[in-house]
Amino acid sequence: MEKLTLIIHILTGLAIIGMILLQQGKGAEAGASFGSGASQTMLGSAGSWNFFSKITAILATIFFVTSFALAVTAKDRSTLKEGIFPNLEAIQQSAETELPKIDIVDEASDIPK
Template sequence: MENVILIVHLLLALALIGIVLLQRSEGGGLGIGGGGAAAGRAPATPLGKVTWVLAIAFICTSLALTIVAAQKSAGSSVLDRIGNQPTAEEPADAAPALPSGDGLLPPAGGDDAPLVPRAD
């Protein structure tokens, strides 16, 4: 169910982006665009109505995804999951395990390491 809502949500987002880009600029944002009657409200165009419908549907799918995610969490917290991790019993004085093989550590002093250039 969550995947279906997510796919519909993504399709609505793409459609909303496309419809907004198709609309004519009404001006005001950057000081450019078609002028016109600044005092009254322009009549609703079909693209404007489609934009509103897509925006309402986008908000509804956003809320539905939030509800589905909240139900899946079942009241558990990330902190609850961290506390339930099994821990390995290691003595406190034991040294941390070093990576074996080709690790990122520099070679030991007795190894035949390549010479490092000096700035003399």
């Protein structure tokens, strides 16, 4: 199930990139005021923006859902074994006992603090 979700996630991400690259920018609409507006669009003067924006929104929703599903799957798989905690405590205790103590001397009075 995780591999299928990951494949859908990757394909959706690539599709979003493709859909964004297919869309025209805001500056491309400036030519419409001079009479060449509907001749260069794929689905008419207003249809292409609505089509691409709806498909991009659907793909973004699918991408969000697959991201959430992958995060939940990764959280469920990441469990700590109970045998780790005693080892961590032993490491911390050994690190505390092995450190040498340093006397700090005040240079003005030459008296250790």
